[in-house]
Amino acid sequence: MSNYANEPVKAIDGRARTVREMLDKAKYAIDFYQREYAWQERQVRELVDDLTGKFLDHYEPGHARHEVERYGHYFLGSVVLSHKRSLRFVVDGQQRLTTLTLLLIYLHNLQAERPDRVEVRDLIYSERYGRKSFNIDVPDRTGVMQDLLEGKTPEVNGETESVRNLAARYADIVDHIPQEIADAALPFFIDWLLDNVHLVAIEAYSDEDAYTIFETMNDRGLSLSLPDMLKGYMLANITHEDDQRAVNAIWKAQMLRLREIGAEDDVDFFKDWLRARHAQTIRPGRKGAENKDFERIGSEFHRWVRDQKDQLGLVDEDGFTRFVKRDLQFYAKRYGEIRRAAVTLTPGWEAIRYNADRGFTLQSQTMLAPLTPVDPADVSRRKVALIADFLDIWLARRIWNFRTISYSSVKYTLFQLTKELRDRDAATLSEYLRSQLDEQPESFxxxxxxxxxxxxxxxxxxxxxxxxxxxxxxxxxxxxxxxxxxxxxxxxxxxxxxxxxxxxxxxxxxxxxxxxxxxxxxxxxxxxxxxxxxxxxxxxxxxxxxxxxxxxxxxxxxxxxxxxxxxxxxxxxxxxxxxxxxxxxxxxxxxxxxxxxxxxxxxxxxxxxxxxxxxxxxxxxxxxxxxxxxxxxxxxxGTEHGARHVLRLAFWTRLLDHAKTRGDLHASISPSRYNWIGQCREGMWWNYTVVQDETRAELYIDSPEPSLNKALYDALLSHKADIENAFGGPLLWQRLDDKRACRISTSVRGGWVDESTWPQAIEQAVDGMERLYSALAPLVRDVQGRSP
Structure with a gap:
């Protein structure tokens, strides 16, 4: 007998709800047979970009918080729920609801102790009958969700696919939230997300009704994909039957290969190709701006191609045939090679894998830009390698300087770069990319x-x-x-x-x-x-x-x-x-x-x-x-140490500039803040040391084995007269019996504290190092060569 036998029959109910209404102190269960959370980076990035982009269309820094109420609204989709066992089970929509929860956890953590924080905890977890649980209540996810809520890095080794995906998608959210959201706009964005973003909740009171709704909403058996619709347009403009067959065969073969890489790679290929080679405009980041080439290609490239047919050379049957036989075939192959290199380290293209590991998703677009169908294979590979290496360095420097590499934050920069790279040969591409790195303000x-x-x-x-x-x-x-x-x-x-x-x-x-x-x-x-x-x-x-x-x-x-x-x-x-x-x-x-x-x-x-x-x-x-x-x-x-480090850095900079005019012993090292700099030669350290009023040039004998250090020192000491004669004066000999190392040195007057002493001190110290190395290095090599 049904659990609802004594209840009145309830109709299917559907109504729009805000995120706040949907999740505030709510509780949803997910049946065991459909518990996997399967979203990948692409879906999370698109959701974050859509939400933040829609919000930024309306937000202006001078707004008061109450003005958020007048901002535009965003429809996030539908959720199908089934009521049973006194619970609401998510039949369709768990991917969106789970990702929303991850986003709310991130926003909760991002606010920390901000005085203008917006409380979102009740949308993430709640307490009933003394039991605290997450609002999307799946027991085997509790551990990873709790770690994320506490700002910890989850331990996912040996966990289920869902748990691993939850941790990875949270990291994607961190990577893709634009900086302008994370700063002053943060409370405005959270207000907007909670009250201006809507879902339609469709609630049924039996599994049968819920799954009927689900199947009806997802019955797409006759719908065409965007690539299919574009193919139809191509074939409709080709009248020769042989050309139609050839174009259709090429299209099918290339789309099949792309879908073997990923379920959406056929769609992503067209976006990257058309943006890389043909897009001229991008939507300005201001309120009310309309979509341009970049955005239209992202959402309706089949219509964009039709509207831009003259620009694309689609003016006659030959143009349509060439578009597929030459261009599509060439760029689809290159795109496939790039995408496979993003998954597996490929010799010469290692940077593609490195960039993908960072969660960077714009590299395929950039790499296709300079390629032309007449490029030999080795030229194409060289061009792709140059751009991959450029992006690897450019991204590393940004990250080291606490700059975001999120999609929304860099897409304008990368789009302008893409346009600059089109049709360049390898030589001019190399020169241009190097100049861009030389001008990059960020450095390590x-x-x-x-x-x-x-x-x-x-x-x-x-x-x-x-x-x-x-x-x-x-x-x-x-x-x-x-x-x-x-x-x-x-x-x-x-x-x-x-x-x-x-x-x-x-x-x-x-x-x-x-x-x-x-x-x-x-x-x-x-x-x-x-x-x-x-x-x-x-x-x-x-x-x-x-x-x-x-x-x-x-x-x-x-x-x-x-x-x-x-x-x-x-x-x-x-x-x-x-x-x-x-x-x-x-x-x-x-x-x-x-x-x-x-x-x-x-x-x-x-x-x-x-x-x-x-x-x-x-x-x-x-x-x-x-x-x-x-x-x-x-x-x-304290500031005293800071001033000391600044002066040392300036002193070493000038000393090394002078030392490099006298020889290559210290040519590969850089200035330092510390009181010594040195170069390892013959397995020993040839150091400069500076204190307030003295500068020293020294051989510092410091191998890991103390007995070997003492033996080398003693061997050199036995030739003291010859060494000092070759050096041209007395040296300070320090066996340092209470330490592992030994030292042979010469000192000059003048240190870091008084800049007026620097020229003479530097001249004499560098001269001393040159004579010290000349006197000692041959004997060091000789003694080491005779050591067992």
Whole structure:
């Protein structure tokens, strides 16, 4: 007997509801047989772009909050519900409702403690009979939803497809919300979303009625897709039967190949192709503006082609035939190659995969722009590679400078770039893209305090993967980028903080736990470690962590903190020698050490995202930019340290400029804020050190093995007279028996504190280094060559 046998018969009810009415303290269940949340990045991006775009059509910075009521409305679609067992079950529409919940969670987190925050918690979860649960109540999703609500990174390894998709789509929302929404407009947008966005809720009181409605609404058996309608237009304008057959066969074959890549790739191909090669206009970002080429191609490209037939050369039968036989076939093949490279690392096109991992979706459009059907295959590949590398560098710099790469934020810039790239040959394309990077205001050295925060976890993880992968591969260590970024493998890599989350260990350096948390998340204090190692360390001290990195064979970026990484590792020492990267081991890791490590990461980033990748004559070492603005004020260390760092940076800049006129010993290193700079040669450090009133040139013997350091020092000391004679004067010999290292040096008067002393101090210090290296280097090589 029906559960509703004693209830009056209820009609099917349908009415429009706002998001607030739909979700406020509501409760919806989803039957076990249709619980999968399956939306992908594309659907989330389109929803976010539609919502934010519609809102920004009406919002102006000078508006008062109450004016939101007059903004335009947006229809989000219908939801079919079935009433049973005293619950409302979602029969159709769970993808939209779940994504709305993810968006509301993000908006809840984004508001933090803003005084103008709009409370949205009742639309996300509610409490009944003492039980708190999410309004879209699916038990196996509770854990991931709770993590997201608390601002945590969910653990999705071994979880269901729905759980993995929820975490990934939340990250997509973070990536795609435009900056203008996240700032002053945020409460306005939330007000608008809750009360001006509508759904139609269709409620039935039996599953039979609910599914009849669902099937009727989704019966599209006779409807044509946009590509099908465009094909019909093409064939209608071709009269020769043989040409019709050929065009139809080409069309079907290419669409089938595209749909094998993704269910919507045939549609996306036409959008990217027509925007890349033919769109001339884009809708201005102002209230009331009408759709232009870019938007029309996105929503009705079949009609746009018909309206623009003269521009497209569709003036006679030959034009229609050529459009398919030559153009469509050529660009569909190139698009397919690009899309496959976005999923699988492809030699020469690795940057396409890197850009896709960031969630960047505009690269296909940009890459098709300079291609022409007469390009040989190797020329097409070279053009695509140039644009992929350009975008990789351009995006990395933006992210490092806390700039968003969301679709809505960069689509205007990328559209203008697309137009500039059309029909360029490889040489002019290379030159133009390089000039764009040279003019880009964002740089790595220009943002020395880059850190991880709640909204950029995905992008920081990508950056750490790239730095880690680059260091290992440069040293011949097996490294797989896909392993570093995969969250579905048995032991995925996770972000490891070098500083444990223990404020009390740093309370003497930071006035508040929030200051400590900010500094703890600086990129220089982060690593990638496999789960298990990462979890086992948890609250361990730095000394224990450093030993674990070495003992468990972690990547070189992690192991470089330990002296063992420098022992019997000629490839790693060769990398240091070749690049001048300031790697060194640390016995302790405090604020100064983390700042040094931050600088190391900046210098590695300049190698990884080296703009000379775009030069047709081959990649060259990067030109390192001075690191500015990185003083210790944010760490609570006072302005005195900040002024000291500024002066040191200026001093080293002038010293290195002069040193490069005398030789190449320090030609590959960059100015620093610290009191020393150095170059590793012959496995030893040739350093400059500056204090307030003195500058020193030295050989710093500091291999990982103390006994070897002392043995080398003693061997050199036995030739002291010859060495000092070759040097031209006495040297300071320091065996430093209480330390691992030894030092042989010469000092001159004049340091960083008095700029008037710099010219003489720099001249004498550089001269001293030149004579020191000439006197010592041959003996160092000789002694090392005789060592067992």
């Amino acid at each position: 050295a220009g943002a020395p305090r880059f850190r991880m925060h709640m909204q950029n976890y995905r992008q920081v993880r990508h950056i750490l993967a790239r730095l880690t992968h680059w260091v290992d591969t440069q040293c011949g260590v097996a490294s797989h980028f896909e392993d570093l970024i995969s969250e579905g493998r048995a032991r995925p890599f996770e972000i490891e903080h070098i500083w444990a989350d223990q404020y009390e260990r740093f309370a003497d350096r930071f006035t508040h736990p929030s200051d400590f948390e900010t500094e703890r998340n600086r990129i220089g204090g982060l690593l990638l470690l496999q789960r298990g190692i990462n979890q086992s360390l948890n609250d361990a001290t730095y000394e224990d962590k450093r030993d674990a990195y070495a003992a468990h064979g972690a990547n070189l970026l992690a192991r470089s903190l330990h002296p063992q990484a420098y022992r019997n590792n000629p490839a790693f020492l060769g990398l240091i020698d070749r690049t001048g990267l300031p790697f060194r081991a640390y016995d302790a890791f405090g604020t100064e050490e983390q700042l040094e490590r931050q600088e190391l990461y900046i210098r590695i980033a300049e190698w990884v995202w080296n703009p000379s990748r775009l030069d047709l004559d081959g990649e060259k070492p990067p030109v390192h930019e001075p690191i500015v603005g990185q003083d210790d004020d944010e760490c609570g260390n």
